[in-house]
Amino acid sequence: MRFSKDEAERYLAIAASAARLGGRTLLELWGKLTDIREKSLAGDLVTEADHKSEECILLYLQEQCPDHSILSEETGLHEVAGSEFVWVVDPLDGTTNYTHQIPYTAVSIGLLYQGIPVAGIVYNPFLGEEFKAGFGLGTTLNGKIIRVSGTASLSKSVLATGFAYDRRENPDNNYAEFCYLTAHTQGVRRMGSAALDLAYVAAGRFDGFWERGLKIWDIAAGVILVREAGGVITSYENRDPILDSGRILASNGIIHDEMSRVLLSVPQEIEPILFKTQIPKE
Numbered sequence: 001m002r003f004s005k006d007e008a009e010r011y012l013a014i015a016a017s018a019a020r021l022g023g024r025t026l027l028e029l030w031g032k033l034t035d036i037r038e039k040s041l042a043g044d045l046v047t048e049a050d051h052k053s054e055e056c057i058l059l060y061l062q063e064q065c066p067d068h069s070i071l072s073e074e075t076g077l078h079e080v081a082g083s084e085f086v087w088v089v090d091p092l093d094g095t096t097n098y099t100h101q102i103p104y105t106a107v108s109i110g111l112l113y114q115g116i117p118v119a120g121i122v123y124n125p126f127l128g129e130e131f132k133a134g135f136g137l138g139t140t141l142n143g144k145i146i147r148v149s150g151t152a153s154l155s156k157s158v159l160a161t162g163f164a165y166d167r168r169e170n171p172d173n174n175y176a177e178f179c180y181l182t183a184h185t186q187g188v189r190r191m192g193s194a195a196l197d198l199a200y201v202a203a204g205r206f207d208g209f210w211e212r213g214l215k216i217w218d219i220a221a222g223v224i225l226v227r228e229a230g231g232v233i234t235s236y237e238n239r240d241p242i243l244d245s246g247r248i249l250a251s252n253g254i255i256h257d258e259m260s261r262v263l264l265s266v267p268q269e270i271e272p273i274l275f276k277t278q279i280p281k282e
């Protein structure tokens, strides 16, 4: 891939300005939402904050890079024919947290060149944390280089995960994996923003993260954050390409094989409890 560090730096600066515009919108609308709707699946929320953040991010990216395509969660693909670059935008990752005023939410912007993530930013305006990575530039948190953890085993790890919005209907709902890994690690966190979860893996706060049902805008920035911080990110099967696999496994690299083996072999015997339990009415 021909992609220079200078280009990475230039695009990263554009991504950072765009993310700050989105972040400003999220700060302005915090606690003032008047329009909270469900999308096609129960619990999958969208608000005016998602739309307004997206609008200002897209306007800025289109002005700075008119030759690049953009794929954004709420308005889909804005294609520029022949472009090798695609900006992938989640204008508000962690919408459920946002509606409940839980400040674990972020703007996530990744840039793909020929389908490969080459720059990414995950920005949490509430904690003032800006995680950035560019191809060959390393990963930074507010300008300081960060690295994945050195934790050597699953039993000494703290992990993170999430549950897709189809979890009520889909037996592949991650509950069994969650139970197993909760019992065999120092803990599993379910924080509510996949983009930030990946940024936390890059920062060494989490030793690993997994989730199924993720979309490209949840992870495009996180992929390069983890890779440039020395971590590994693959499908559950431990394979590339991962962007459209929907089953994402990220880690410090050391515990990766162990996590992959668990995710591929946990029995789903918890299902009868979830779907056949009768709770008496009073």
Ligand code: IPD
Pocket (backbone or CB within 6 Å): 044, 045, 090, 092, 093, 094, 095, 096, 161, 162, 163, 164, 165, 191, 192, 193, 194, 195, 211, 213, 214, 218
């Ligand atoms: C969601 C968050 C959440 C994850 C969901 C995502 P949204 O994104 O990243 O942590 O569990 O799968 O869809 O809907 O808040 O942008």
Ligand code: CA
Pocket (backbone or CB within 6 Å): 090, 092, 093, 094, 217, 218
């Ligand atoms: Ca998201």
Ligand code: CA
Pocket (backbone or CB within 6 Å): 050, 073, 090, 091, 092, 093, 094, 095
């Ligand atoms: Ca979103």
